[in-house]
Amino acid sequence: MQTRPTLKDVAELAGVSFKTVSRVVNGENGVSPAMHAKVQEAVDTLGYRRNHSAQALRKSGQRLGTIGVVHADIANPFAAAVHQAIERYARDHDTLLLSGSTTEDVEQQDRLVEAFVARRVDGLAVIPSGDEPGPALRQELQRGTPIVFIDRDPGVRADLVLSDHRDGARSATSHLLAHGHTRIGFLGSREQTVSVQQRRRGFDEAMRSVDGAISTVRTDLTSVAVAERAVHELFADRGAAPTALFAAQNLAATGAVRALHQLGLQHEIALVAFDHIEIADIVEPGITTVPQNADEVGRRAAELLFARIGGNANEAQRIVVPVDLVERGSGELRPR
Amino acid sequence: MQTRPTLKDVAELAGVSFKTVSRVVNGENGVSPAMHAKVQEAVDTLGYRRNHSAQALRKSGQRLGTIGVVHADIANPFAAAVHQAIERYARDHDTLLLSGSTTEDVEQQDRLVEAFVARRVDGLAVIPSGDEPGPALRQELQRGTPIVFIDRDPGVRADLVLSDHRDGARSATSHLLAHGHTRIGFLGSREQTVSVQQRRRGFDEAMRSVDGAISTVRTDLTSVAVAERAVHELFADRGAAPTALFAAQNLAATGAVRALHQLGLQHEIALVAFDHIEIADIVEPGITTVPQNADEVGRRAAELLFARIGGNANEAQRIVVPVDLVERGSGELRPR
DNA sequence: CTGTCCTCTGACAACGTTGTCAACCCCCAA
DNA sequence: TTGGGGGTTGACAACGTTGTCAGAGGACAG
The missing domain is CATH 3.40.50.2300 (Response regulator)
Structure with a gap:
């Protein structure tokens, strides 16, 4: 990238001082029409663009957009x-x-x-x-x-x-509990992520509110593929497996849906997913979600x-x- | 946002010239260890951050990252x-x-x-x-x-x-033609968009290669909702409607899938979608796609x-x- | 002991822009 | 005719940084 024209270059071409060019470029008043036209022409000829760094430096302390x-x-x-x-x-x-x-x-x-x-x-x-x-x-x-x-x-x-991660998770979990589930699986992404911790908390609170409810927790499901595998593992032994899943994040949810379909369990295992899923209403059954805005x-x-x-x-x-x-x-x- | 410390501020605190601070900040050699330590301390105390605008200005013409x-x-x-x-x-x-x-x-x-x-x-x-x-x-x-x-x-x-928009569209369309379809609908997004024009061209080429193939074209489907509505309209009169659809863009494809499912036609009307669709393999039937990389x-x-x-x-x-x-x-x- | 070289440090200019101030010109009123 | 004032224009400094150069001081060789 060759060097770009500066105010000085434009000024030279127009035969005026660079300050006058500055005035024209900034639309300040106090420039005669003739001068304005002459300068504008030079600006266009050279394709002058203001140097944002210089401007920023000059007006340091001010907002720069x-x-x-x-x-x-x-x-x-x-x-x-x-x-x-x-x-x-x-x-x-x-x-x-x-x-x-x-x-x-x-x-x-x-x-x-x-x-x-x-x-x-x-x-x-x-x-x-x-x-x-x-x-x-x-x-x-x-x-x-x-x-x-x-x-x-x-x-x-x-x-x-x-x-409202916590409340969303709580209501998702309560929803499953209200439909008769007592063994519910929690599918979370990165355990370090605070939002996921909040969702976990909401899940736990809901589960604690019902006697005998049993949680199965899988976390660090950081991609669709990992979540998919985790759900497969979860249902390797149907006896101990949960009857419902709460997928606490969109990628985990997608993996869960995929796995349930692959296992042919999509009509047996209940699922609520946190966050928006693009075609939640198209799959069969449609996916109950707690979408974020x-x-x-x-x-x-x-x-x-x-x-x-x-x-x-x-x-x-x-x-x-x-x-x-x-x-x-x-x-x-x-x-x- | 109050003003940030400059080299000069750091220099003053450390009792040296600002050029020496510059050297320390840039890791240049030729600074004695004692001086380096003293300056570094001042830098940390004030939380000095280099002003990128000034640096950029000074080295104008060079790359800035x-x-x-x-x-x-x-x-x-x-x-x-x-x-x-x-x-x-x-x-x-x-x-x-x-x-x-x-x-x-x-x-x-x-x-x-x-x-x-x-x-x-x-x-x-x-x-x-x-x-x-x-x-x-x-x-x-x-x-x-x-x-x-x-x-x-x-x-x-x-x-x-x-x-390869054109080739992808051509092979998608040929795929439908090879499965016996002769009335095929084209669902495009913005008509001005060049990539979509290319896909349209590929579609047309494939259609022209088969005698008696009839195209139905809907364009400017710029959102999922608009595409969904267009497909509903398309199948209002089943007699004249196509038996297969080529959705030339991901949003149009999502709209099409949604509409077909709503109409209960997902097992009758064939569909190939350009671009990646997140859970293409989960819906029933799975969506045949031409994914971009x-x-x-x-x-x-x-x-x-x-x-x-x-x-x-x-x-x-x-x-x-x-x-x-x-x-x-x-x-x-x-x-x- | 003196001269030379090297190491470390600082003074100063420049990058391109904008704000301040001064200078100029022309017009009009006294 | 002259003075004042408004409208234009330009000179210059400054923003914070880096590159160039020079100076101070110490180490070392002759």
Whole structure:
């Protein structure tokens, strides 16, 4: 990439001072029409684009119209939907998104935070990995950098928007219990992930409320394939196996559905899945889910973040977006 | 956000010149151990982070470790998967991703390109919207800015990585024809989208190769809901309706599957879908697909882009990633 | 003991932009 | 005719960093 034209280059071509070009480029008034036209022509000829770094440097301390989004896994449909919701909001505020994905690695998360901070983003939206922030993120929190956490409690006081994991899991589990199940399997993804821990807690609470209810727990089902295998193992011995499953995360849910179908058990083993599943209503039986509202989560998070960036210094807020169970058949199967 | 500490602030605290701090921060040698320790302590105390804008400005013309990714729709699973593949590659090259989504709007695409260029990204990866680039993008191409296009032919000479849309559509359609169908419906998303045009072309070619084959074409099915409705309409009059469907895009495919199931036609009307569908093997019958290899597409695109950034000045390359049909049942249904 | 070289440190300019201020020109009123 | 004022334009500093260069001081050889 060759060097780009600067204000000075344009000025030279137009035969004026570079400050005048700056005025034209920024649409400031106090430039005569003739001068404006002459400069504009030179700008177009050279294809001048303002150097954002120089501008940012000059106006350091001010907002620059960029926020950083730190994902745990951008390929997760929930994360992608949240991303889109944030972007939609940001666009209305003339703000761009820098983004990165940590693959659930706290160190990579810190590296991203440092890279974003070095670029002097106006603020950060973080879907936190691990159970607590790394040193870099912690320091930014302390500095008062505008930060909003999404989907998972970061374990520190800060703005946070998340679904009601615990209540969703509790109602999913209660739903299964209400349909007569007493042996229920819990399928979780990364055990370290706080949101999953919350769902686990909701599950446990519901199970404890019924005498004699027996839990079977499988965690660290971090991909569709792993979850699929786990369910196969679970039903290798039908005698001890649960009669219903609560899949606490979308990938685990997909794996579970797949395995149940492969085993021909989809009409016998009840299933409730946390999070949205694309064609939950097409499979037979339809999959009862507790879908998250990614749009709402993303939008509320963006609102909080931009409020902070705008100078809001109130106490940290915690927004819990409710979730509601959607019956589609799989969760209403009764034990044989 | 209050102002951040600068080299000068650290220098003052440590009682040295700011140039010495610069040396320590950059790990340059020629600093005595005692000095290094003293400075490092001050750096840690203040939580100094280098100002990327200033660094970028000073070394203008050099690479800065940021690339811009312009999506047409980041929430599309294919795009998200490509994004992730690019990021994985970029991370190995110490490069960050700036990203934005155009919602298929050429003007928004140009706005994003300008914003990225203003930030002096090292290069751009673009999933192009519309059928030709806007003026800003066009200018960057002319400037020789490293740019790689993904998934869709942009209509200009430039590096390009895409799936073999035409061949995939042709083989999908031939597959249906080979199973005895002569009335086949084409379900397309945005008609302006080049990749969809290519799939349409492949479909037409296959249809023309068989005497008496009748096409029914529905396009601009831009969401699952719209596609669903279109399929309902298509089968309002069973007499004239096709006996098989080729869904040329993932959202259209999902809509089609949903409608067929609602109509109870999933065992009568054959269906082949372009692109990956998450639980294609779970529904009954399984959905025969022509999946794209998003990982491969993203990786190859990143390779091309980084080669350009690295100075490769060879002629523009066009990489076509093959696609292969996967039989799962829905595409092998024969007409009644 | 002196000169030379090497190590460490600092002064200064420059990157491209914007804010401040001064200078200029022309017009109009006294 | 002259002075003042408004409208334009330009000179210059500053943002925070890195590259260049020079200077200070110590070690070592002659």
